[in-house]
Amino acid sequence: MTKTTSLLREIVMIILLSVFLALVYNAFSSRGIPLIRKEIQKIAASDSVLFSRSLRDDSTKGVKVIAPLHERALRNPDSMAKLYPAVQEQDFKIISLTQLKKLLGEKRGVMLDARSAEEYKQGHIMGASNIPALEVEKYFDKLVTIPRDTLVIIYCNNPECHLGQVLADFLKVMEFKHLLIYDDGWDGWTQAKMQVDTTSLNY
Amino acid sequence: MDAGKNAGRYDFVKLLIDMKNILSSKYILLLSRLLLGMVFIAASVEKIALPEIFAVNVQAYQILPLSIVNLVALIIPWIELLCGVFLISGTFVRSSSFLLSALLSLFIIMLISAIMRGLIIDCGCFGASSDSKVGWLRIIEDIGLLLLGVHIISFTQHDSIRLISD
Numbered sequence: 001m002t003k004t005t006s007l008l009r010e011i012v013m014i015i016l017l018s019v020f021l022a023l024v025y026n027a028f029s030s031r032g033i034p035l036i037r038k039e040i041q042k043i044a045a046s047d048s049v050l051f052s053r054s055l056r057d058d059s060t061k062g063v064k065v066i067a068p069l070h071e072r073a074l075r076n077p078d079s080m081a082k083l084y085p086a087v088q089e090q091d092f093k094i095i096s097l098t099q100l101k102k103l104l105g106e107k108r109g110v111m112l113d114a115r116s117a118e119e120y121k122q123g124h125i126m127g128a129s130n131i132p133a134l135e136v137e138k139y140f141d142k143l144v145t146i147p148r149d150t151l152v153i154i155y156c157n158n159p160e161c162h163l164g165q166v167l168a169d170f171l172k173v174m175e176f177k178h179l180l181i182y183d184d185g186w187d188g189w190t191q192a193k194m195q196v197d198t199t200s201l202n203y
Numbered sequence: 204m205d206a207g208k209n210a211g212r213y214d215f216v217k218l219l220i221d222m223k224n225i226l227s228s229k230y231i232l233l234l235s236r237l238l239l240g241m242v243f244i245a246a247s248v249e250k251i252a253l254p255e256i257f258a259v260n261v262q263a264y265q266i267l268p269l270s271i272v273n274l275v276a277l278i279i280p281w282i283e284l285l286c287g288v289f290l291i292s293g294t295f296v297r298s299s300s301f302l303l304s305a306l307l308s309l310f311i312i313m314l315i316s317a318i319m320r321g322l323i324i325d326c327g328c329f330g331a332s333s334d335s336k337v338g339w340l341r342i343i344e345d346i347g348l349l350l351l352g353v354h355i356i357s358f359t360q361h362d363s364i365r366l367i368s369d
Contacts, residue, residue: 010298014289018281026254026277033254037262037273134253160324162259 042159045093045180050103092168094183097192100153109151109178114163115186123196125155125182125189133163136170148175155182155189227358236300239351240290243283243303246329250280260327264313265320282306296359304352311345318342 026032095103103109104127111128113120120130131139133156146152152171156164164181171179182188190196225231250257258276261267267275283306286299310328317324317337326337328344335341 007298007301010295011302014285014295014298014302015278015282018285019278021285022277022281025251025281029254031253031255033258033273033277035273035277036270037258039269134256158323160263162256166255 041091042094042181042183043091045095045099047099050095050099050180092165093180095153095180097182097184097188097194100182101194103151103153103180109153109180110146112152112154112167113186114154114156114167115161119157119186121198123190123198124186126195126197128155128197131167133166133170136167143171143174146176149177151178151180152176153180153182155185157185158187159183159185161185226354232355232358235351235354236290236293236296239300239303239348239355240287242348243287244291247280247283247287249329250276250327251284254280257327260325263322263324263327264317265322266313266316279306290355297356300352300355300359304349304356307345307349307352311342311349314342314345 023035026035104111111125113124113128113130114133115124115130116132116134117130120128120132124130131143136143154164154167154171156162164183164185168179168181184191254273254277257280258273261276262269262272282302286303289295289299290303314326314337318339322337324337326335326341328335328341
């Protein structure tokens with residue numbers, strides 16, 4: 001009997017210690033997350049917005065807009081990481097395959113593959129560059145050279161894949177203004193038997 | 204030394220008495236502890252480092268209410284890590300393997316439920332870098348680990364801070 005109670009006491013103690021360590025670590029970690037999770041809203045981008053004159057003009061002008069705010073902080077990936085959890089609750093604009101094809105046909109925007117380098121090497125959407133979302137800090141120097149009003153299309157494997165959202169969060173902090181996620185991603189692309197690219201583009 | 208006390212409890216093992224002797228050997232127990240401990244430490248590190256990704260994995264199972272997903276995703280890896288360390292160091296061996304076995308049972312139930320619902324999701328078993336889809340293989344892995352846990356609980360009489368208990 002005492003053996004069972006001491007076993008129980010130990011179990012409770014281990015759980016409490018885990019809770020304590022988890023909360024303390026999360027509070028001080030640069031990759032900490034809010035304790036209560038909020039719904040991420042995916043909003044389908046409408047054709048009228050996507051193909052309107054104003055957005056078209058914005059993305060073709062190619063004027064380099066340097067983010068006025070925290071430019072110095074942005075130069076330092078560490079402080080970037082601290083900003084990052086703050087923007088996790090937000091909307092994402094989703095586009096369909098048809099919309100993507102039309103955008104690609106008009107040669108608009110930059111296509112970013114948020115998956116890992118290995119997956120990218122095995123095949124990716126035509127013209128996409130690889131920015132592995134899990135190591136996005138490493139690509140900061142390259143991303144910072146892209147004009148902030150460029151139309152950026154991000155994709156991952158499928159709607160369940162979170163990497164596209166991780167990359168979009170990061171770009172949003174960098175004040176990119178026109179972010180779109182092709183939600184069906186690589187799976188949707190290959191299922192539609194679209195053209196696959198295996199050559200790498202370096203950003 | 205404990206043969207008399209355990210004779211009744213392990214009646215059904217009488218025919219497999221050799222098996223029991225092997226399983227209760229301190230070296231086999233040590234092997235189980237090290238194996239289970241190392242697997243869980245390995246599984247926990249990346250989940251702790253990248254909690255957001257583990258939270259997304261947990262959310263994908265669509266079992267927990269959204270509001271507690273993050274708390275679960277934060278705490279579970281720490282339980283895994285602590286229990287793994289305790290198992291290897293030989294402290295709180297029974298309670299650690301008890302907790303891990305309980306976790307493994309939960310994981311197995313979640314995996315089966317995900318397969319039944321036809322979810323094609325990342326298992327989240329070892330964090331982000333292991334790209335492993337939910338499938339029967341994951342369940343077999345977890346059952347294997349659960350057997351290790353049960354083995355440790357069944358044959359560990361008392362905890363010892365020494366690496367091999369006597």
